[in-house]
Amino acid sequence: MGDFKYIGKYYERPDAVKKAIGKAIFIDDIRLPEMLFAEILTPPLAHARIVSVDTSEAEKSKGVVKVVTGAQCNITFGDCVRDRYPMAKDKVRYIGDPVAAVIADSVYNAREAVKKIKVEYEKLPIYIDALDAIKEDAVLIHEKNGEYWHVPSYQPIPKTNIAMRYALIKGDVEKGFKEADELVEGEFVYPFGSSSAIETHGTIAWFHEDKTIEIWSSSICPTIIQEDIARTYGRPVSDVRVHIPEIGGCFGYKSDVTIEQTVAYIASFVPGKPVKWIASREQDFTSTLIGHGVRIRMKLGAKRNGKLVAIKSTVYHSVGAYADTGVNVTQAAIHTVGPYEIPNAHLEGFSVYTNTPPVGAYRGYGYQYPHFAIERLLNMLARKLGMDELELRSINYLSAGKETVLGEKIWKTNGDVKKCADNVKEALFTGPKPKEDDKYYYGRGFAAVIKGPKGTPNSGKGCYMKLNIDGSVTVIMGGAEVGQGLRTVVRQVTAEALKIPPEKVRAYMELDTDFSPWEWQTIGSMFTTQGGRAIMLAADRLIKQMKKNASYALKCDEDMLDYDGEFVYLRSDPSVRVAVTDIARGYMTENGITVGEVVQATSAGRLPRYSSPDPETGRGNLGVNYTFGAQGCEIKIEKETGKVIIDNFISSFDIGRVINPVQLRGQIVGGVMMGIGATLHEQLKFDENGKILNPHFSVYRFPTIKDAPTKQTVIYVETPDGVGPFGARGIGEHPVLGVAPAILNAIYDAIGVDFFYVPVTPDKIKKALEEKKAKEVAQ
Amino acid sequence: MSERINFTVNGVKKSVEIDGWEKLLDVLREYLNLTGAKRGCDDGTCGACTVIVNGEAVKSCLFPAKKLEGTDIVTIEGLSKEGTNHIQRALIDSGAVQCGFCTPGIVTELSVLFTKNPEATEEQIKETLSKHLCRCTGYESILEGAKVAQKKLEDAKTSQK
Numbered sequence: 010m011g012d013f014k015y016i017g018k019y020y021e022r023p024d025a026v027k028k029a030i031g032k033a034i035f036i037d038d039i040r041l042p043e044m045l046f047a048e049i050l051t052p053p054l055a056h057a058r059i060v061s062v063d064t065s066e067a068e069k070s071k072g073v074v075k076v077v078t079g080a081q082c083n084i085t086f087g088d089c090v091r092d093r094y095p096m097a098k099d100k101v102r103y104i105g106d107p108v109a110a111v112i113a114d115s116v117y118n119a120r121e122a123v124k125k126i127k128v129e130y131e132k133l134p135i136y137i138d139a140l141d142a143i144k145e146d147a148v149l150i151h152e153k154n155g156e157y158w159h160v161p162s163y164q165p166i167p168k169t170n171i172a173m174r175y176a177l178i179k180g181d182v183e184k185g186f187k188e189a190d191e192l193v194e195g196e197f198v199y200p201f202g203s204s205s206a207i208e209t210h211g212t213i214a215w216f217h218e219d220k221t222i223e224i225w226s227s228s229i230c231p232t233i234i235q236e237d238i239a240r241t242y243g244r245p246v247s248d249v250r251v252h253i254p255e256i257g258g259c260f261g262y263k264s265d266v267t268i269e270q271t272v273a274y275i276a277s278f279v280p281g282k283p284v285k286w287i288a289s290r291e292q293d294f295t296s297t298l299i300g301h302g303v304r305i306r307m308k309l310g311a312k313r314n315g316k317l318v319a320i321k322s323t324v325y326h327s328v329g330a331y332a333d334t335g336v337n338v339t340q341a342a343i344h345t346v347g348p349y350e351i352p353n354a355h356l357e358g359f360s361v362y363t364n365t366p367p368v369g370a371y372r373g374y375g376y377q378y379p380h381f382a383i384e385r386l387l388n389m390l391a392r393k394l395g396m397d398e399l400e401l402r403s404i405n406y407l408s409a410g411k412e413t414v415l416g417e418k419i420w421k422t423n424g425d426v427k428k429c430a431d432n433v434k435e436a437l438f439t440g441p442k443p444k445e446d447d448k449y450y451y452g453r454g455f456a457a458v459i460k461g462p463k464g465t466p467n468s469g470k471g472c473y474m475k476l477n478i479d480g481s482v483t484v485i486m487g488g489a490e491v492g493q494g495l496r497t498v499v500r501q502v503t504a505e506a507l508k509i510p511p512e513k514v515r516a517y518m519e520l521d522t523d524f525s526p527w528e529w530q531t532i533g534s535m536f537t538t539q540g541g542r543a544i545m546l547a548a549d550r551l552i553k554q555m556k557k558n559a560s561y562a563l564k565c566d567e568d569m570l571d572y573d574g575e576f577v578y579l580r581s582d583p584s585v586r587v588a589v590t591d592i593a594r595g596y597m598t599e600n601g602i603t604v605g606e607v608v609q610a611t612s613a614g615r616l617p618r619y620s621s622p623d624p625e626t627g628r629g630n631l632g633v634n635y636t637f638g639a640q641g642c643e644i645k646i647e648k649e650t651g652k653v654i655i656d657n658f659i660s661s662f663d664i665g666r667v668i669n670p671v672q673l674r675g676q677i678v679g680g681v682m683m684g685i686g687a688t689l690h691e692q693l694k695f696d697e698n699g700k701i702l703n704p705h706f707s708v709y710r711f712p713t714i715k716d717a718p719t720k721q722t723v724i725y726v727e728t729p730d731g732v733g734p735f736g737a738r739g740i741g742e743h744p745v746l747g748v749a750p751a752i753l754n755a756i757y758d759a760i761g762v763d764f765f766y767v768p769v770t771p772d773k774i775k776k777a778l779e780e781k782k783a784k785e786v787a788q
Numbered sequence: 789m790s791e792r793i794n795f796t797v798n799g800v801k802k803s804v805e806i807d808g809w810e811k812l813l814d815v816l817r818e819y820l821n822l823t824g825a826k827r828g829c830d831d832g833t834c835g836a837c838t839v840i841v842n843g844e845a846v847k848s849c850l851f852p853a854k855k856l857e858g859t860d861i862v863t864i865e866g867l868s869k870e871g872t873n874h875i876q877r878a879l880i881d882s883g884a885v886q887c888g889f890c891t892p893g894i895v896t897e898l899s900v901l902f903t904k905n906p907e908a909t910e911e912q913i914k915e916t917l918s919k920h921l922c923r924c925t926g927y928e929s930i931l932e933g934a935k936v937a938q939k940k941l942e943d944a945k946t947s948q949k
Contacts, residue, residue: 029872031868260923
């Protein structure tokens with residue numbers, strides 16, 4: 010399929026130079042007239058009643074303009090569950106809950122003053138793990154659980170700490186298990202972690218004298234913020250303007266509404282003045298969103314021939330002090346059982362309030378947890394059945410006509426997981442693995458993956474496209490660029506669709522709700538697919554308008570015309586033509602009278618037939634838009650230290666169509682690295698007061714260059730997608746999905762020990778090796 | 789307890805009044821409006837705030853402003869006076885710029901490395917880059933970009949001779 014001019018080639022990111030020379034404007038680089046600075050007080054305990062707040066000393070502190078508390082705050086907010094407060098009123102529920110704030114003339118003065126606020130607390134029981142918070146005698150973290158407004162399809166359980174229960178039921182799971190010849194089960198834990206972009210969260214809020222509200226934020230969801238703030242302050246949505254500057258990485262936790270409502274609440278006390286709050290690294294860990302917190306118990310049944318017949322799983326999700334951003338992740342964690350057809354399933358999930366920071370999106374959005382469980386269980390099942398584990402997977406793979414656990418029939422245009430698996434097999438499992446030597450154990454592991462979007466039925470992406478007077482084209486969309494490179498996708502897809510070089514396509518460089526077209530949120534690896542579709546639709550309309558204008562110039566019907574990027578011409582005689590530059594603003598006749606319309610177009614793209622889940626079975630249609638893949642690795646384990654060294658990590662994805670090979674590889678290699686962090690290094694640790702013990706990069710160690718695999722291999726399959734532009738699919742989240750199970754399967758291969766929890770740190774491996782040795786000696 | 793300090797930034801003499809608590813990063817970003825150096829961690833781990841002090845790569849979030857008297861500072865703005873240099877170009881071409889938040893620090897770090905040690909080995913380059921955190925790239929493209937930059941700088945030197 011080499012007939013593309015601009016798709017499948019490298020083009021430089023339009024933001025690259027500004028970023029490389031330090032001139033890209035991020036939230037903390039914005040300076041506004043008379044800008045003030047906020048600092049927020051957080052509690053020393055993760056669950057406590059507020060007895061009293063004394064701000065008198067803080068008010069006298071140098072440079073202080075205003076001290077704000079939550080005493081009079083009656084605002085609740087949230088996108089899915091309205092259980093959040095901009096500032097605590099009578100109790101705190103986690104270590105990052107805002108209790109009070111100081112507005113001052115400098116960050117330093119605000120921080121100094123905040124230390125002078127005195128708060129008396131009455132300690133309440135603190136729950137870090139869902140299993141504790143779910144106990145019958147547990148104290149309620151939210152007395153009003155069940156009373157908060159929430160998305161209709163969610164089911165909170167009042168008078169418990171369960172913010173949502175969700176079940177997905179297919180076939181008859183008990184009957185399925187009866188038919189099974191072999192069973193495997195396990196409890197898998199993916200502990201709390203942080204998306205940890207290098208840029209922390211930040212917001213500027215400005216309540217103007219004319220009653221309009223202006224917000225700048227590091228968020229990827231301007232529309233959600235705009236609507237939530239407008240509702241909170243009783244303003245028309247159109248009176249709230251949200252700007253999004255460059256974003257220094259997201260990886261999930263800058264989605265939904267996070268800190269914006271708190272900063273807006275603080276700023277509402279000083280109308281007329283912009284108020285800025287930028288999270289310190291510690292606050293970024295404690296007071297924004299964290300990830301994971303998932304315990305998943307899974308049982309899998311198979312026939313002797315390897316055919317999977319039943320799966321049961323229960324997900325206990327510690328969603329933190331507020332469930333608004335976590336409930337969807339819980340749902341997503343039971344929306345998949347990996348790229349397999351399993352006829353009988355009972356999957357149940359509980360979003361449980363805990364006294365930890367709210368859990369939100371994290372690259373992979375819930376999908377990494379069931380993948381972790383099932384890909385480990387398949388490895389164990391293969392051993393029980395005496396089968397090759399790739400063969401076992403192979404007979405169960407989803408393919409055209411087969412049905413996902415949600416009840417969607419897979420289309421041929423969804424891609425080919427088998428081809429991806431074969432690529433990994435060929436690259437990894439052809440030769441013999443190295444034999445154990447004095448220094449190392451060697452192992453190889455595999456995992457297959459699938460992910461669709463987690464959206465909402467009306468989620469979509471808008472596009473505005475205009476033809477400029479010189480034939481260049483400006484494209485404005487609402488997608489947030491966080492580094493993933495969507496601006497390059499916009500340029501290349503537009504260029505291909507309009508047959509003009511990418512250099513003549515200007516992609517928007519910032520988001521501003523006054524100017525940007527509507528976009529739901531830039532999440533779920535959906536921009537290329539949905540946004541690309543919007544671009545294709547807009548390009549079609551743009552060409553149609555050009556033809557209409559040309560029809561006046563060439564005095565013929567529109568359907569007789571063709572377009573080649575520079576000219577609109579008569580199909581039967583291309584010498585009869587008009588340049589696009591002459592019809593950009595309509596067609597001007599000899600005496601100046603202009604006919605036709607300005608060449609511009611709007612459009613929006615969404616996924617087909619995306620539905621709400623059925624209330625009985627939890628099943629539904631998520632747009633049948635999937636990216637399949639397979640991942641594998643060769644590792645060695647250092648005997649002396651227990652350290653895992655990854656010699657080669659292989660990923661093969663059915664990407665549909667490669668748009669920009671450099672960016673695509675960057676997404677995959679970077680995503681794998683993030684998965685390695687979660688698998689081998691990262692974990693947020695809490696003490697009994699709910700305090701995070703490692704809220705700094707020096708102690709929350711995500712991988713450095715020294716932890717990178719010696720080599721990463723990336724292989725593409727290109728089965729064109731039915732929705733995405735030129736057949737392209739999403740890839741942003743998928744590379745993290747198979748990393749943990751592939752590495753843990755490789756660890757088993759190397760040392761014969763099954764791990765069920767991540768991160769598998771060197772001390773855990775050393776301990777396991779010692780235990781194994783002791784056991785062998787005892788025998 | 790304010791104090792006046794005099795130093796040079798990107799070749800221009802500066803005189804700044806400080807309170808005493810400030811770090812170099814505060815002086816650059818808040819007092820001099822040079823926002824190219826980024827604040828990522830505040831404990832000297834991420835490297836996004838790296839600038840050059842008297843020829844050495846320094847994490848400016850840890851460097852006390854009080855010690856600035858008489859120093860010669862070069863920031864990413866100073867390295868980019870003529871647009872992109874060889875290091876920036878190589879990093880861009882290798883796909884090492886994604887969100888871009890860590891990029892100025894890495895450009896600055898590599899600039900010092902290749903000035904002091906033009907023939908740095910891959911191990912030495914890795915050692916130097918291990919002082920920087922990047923959450924986007926997985927480091928592959930950064931290492932590739934660094935090696936390409938090293939070659940470009942070498943070629944440029946050879947052609948000058």
